[in-house]
Amino acid sequence: MKKIVPKHPLAIRWFHWINFPVLALMIWSGLLIYWANDVYRIGFGSTTLVKFFPDSVYKTLSLDKRLAEGMSYHFFFMWFFFLNGLAYVLYTLFSGEWRVLLPNRHSIKEAWQVFLHDIHLRKKAPEVKGKFNGAQQIAYTSIIIMGLGSLLTGLAIYKPVQLGWLCALFGGYKASRVIHFVLTIGYVLFFLVHIYQVIRAGWNNFRAMVTGFEVHTVKEEEIK
Amino acid sequence: MAGTLSVLFKKNKQLNTDELIRKKTFWSFFIFFCLIISAFMGWKLLQQQPKVNGVLRPFKNVMAANEQVFNKILSDKHLAKEYPLSEAVPVPRVNGYLGMGNEFDASQWSLIVVRKNGDTLRVSLDQIKKLPKKDLVFNFKCIEGWCQVSHWAGARFSDFISAFGLQDESAFKYVGMSTPDQQYYVGIDMPSALHPQTLLCYEMNGKPLPMNQGYPLRLIIPVKYGVKSIKRIGTMKFSDNRPPDYWADKKGYDYFSGL
Structure with missing residues (x-):
């Protein structure tokens, strides 16, 4: 017997799907800006392991020589990113959704079990009480804190003199830029894992992000 | 079905x-x-929106709106952080050559200030040097994203205004400056120009400005990106309309470019 089980409230679905193209545009326009001074790398001494980014990346994605354009997009869509994020946080606070989203004292243990299950070192998936498992709670809360981080480091870079205290809080102008960049890399990594997990979880889970409900199969007597 | x-x-x-x-x-x-x-x-x-100054119109409008939001926090009390002399780089980066043509004759130079009534005032470097000298070691920020702690010195723009009786001129909303050859020009809102760290700068690292840094007199304005710190100021004008600005008029950059 099938049963319709509500999962994601309408507001959260809106915030989620608005955020997706907006964040994509912020990352893209951010790359147009970053190109003008692309100094970041991973390495030691004069040895570079990973350069952000090789010239071929800019050429392939047509990211080069578009600084002014990048800034104009970035400082336009920043408002959508900010307002949508703010609306999401306020909604989760006032609707009580924060209760299922925030990690609790079981989350770390549960996240570890989920991880072991994901890499096939544990046979049984841990039993999850709410909508989200511990790993999800940690991931979905972290991404909001990262969003706040992007917003604040962004402001620190945007107005480093007028908001000098904010810039100093992040360790200065250069450090604010590094944090802003690292957070962006973080979103890309989050996105990759997120897509992988969504594909793995299957149709029922994905449908819930559009329709709001999941379909559960239950025994006859459980339906009232 | x-x-x-x-x-x-x-x-x-x-x-x-x-x-x-x-x-x-x-x-x-x-x-x-x-x-x-x-x-x-x-x-x-x-x-498909039309472009204004090289930028899609909606973006140009939002730039103007952003300016209206963020110029509210522009204050004379918000100062760019100043660093000890030891942190200044020995050779600050030269990033632009517009207006730095070789045919410049320094012996003929004086700063031309166009007054409200249309008269021109000519100010020599020695006259500017007589004003109180302000040393400034700060993190110079380029719109490209790099920054450098560098050491500059000169007269405060606000001191220059009061010393030369330009109070009526500073009541305008903007000041425009251009190089002697008119190849480079900037427009700056008056509150930013009058900020206590805005300098008519004639020294770098304790010595007269090198030619490629805008000898004899350049602007150093820490509340803006480096594009506004025009080298080799030839003419200074005042107006309520936005004076021409090289990077904003032709290349699609934000006119305000405030930090």
Whole structure:
């Protein structure tokens, strides 16, 4: 017997799907800006392991020589990113959704079990009480804190003199830029894992992000 | 198939669970795809907007709105952090050559100030050097994203205004400056120009400005990106309209460019 089980409230679905193209545009326009001074790398001494980014990346994605354009997009869509994020946080606070989203004292243990299950070192998936498992709670809360981080480091870079205290809080102008960049890399990594997990979880889970409900199969007597 | 379609328009009460799932899924995805299509159309519409100064008009409008939001926090009390002399780089980066043509004759130079009534005032470097000298070691920020702690010195723009009786001129909203050859020019809002760290600068690292840093007199304005720190100021004008600005007029950069 099938049963319709509500999962994601309408507001959260809106915030989620608005955020997706907006964040994509912020990352893209951010790359147009970053190109003008692309100094970041991973390495030691004069040895570079990973350069952000090789010239071929800019050429392939047509990211080069578009600084002014990048800034104009970035400082336009920043408002959508900010307002949508703010609306999401306020909604989760006032609707009580924060209760299922925030990690609790079981989350770390549960996240570890989920991880072991994901890499096939544990046979049984841990039993999850709410909508989200511990790993999800940690991931979905972290991404909001990262969003706040992007917003604040962004402001620190945007107005480093007028908001000098904010810039100093992040360790200065250069450090604010590094944090802003690292957070962006973080979103890309989050996105990759997120897509992988969504594909793995299957149709029922994905449908819930559009329709709001999941379909559960239950025994006859459980339906009232 | 006909059964599937009829489900979409029936009332929920008339449907069993399977039919209800089908109906709700269909309508949700229908709306979802409509939204994706409208997002694409919105994107296309945005791209078709006319350009103003090399920027799509909606972006130009938002730049102006951003300025109105963020110029509220511009204050003489908010100072760019100053560093000890030891942190200044020995050779500050030279990033622009516009207006630095070789045919410049330094012996003929004096700063031309166009007064409100149209008269011109000529000010020599020695006259500017007589004003109180302000040393400034700060993190110079380029719009490209790099920054450098560098050491500059000169007269405060605000001191220059009061010393030469330019109070009427500083009541205008903007000051415009251009190089002697008119190849480079900037426009700056008056509150930023009058900021206590805005300098008419004639020294770098304790020595007269090198030619490629705008000898004899350049602007150093820490509340703006480096594009506004014009080298080799030839003429200074005042107006309520925005004076021409090289990077904002032609290349699509933000006119305000405030930090």
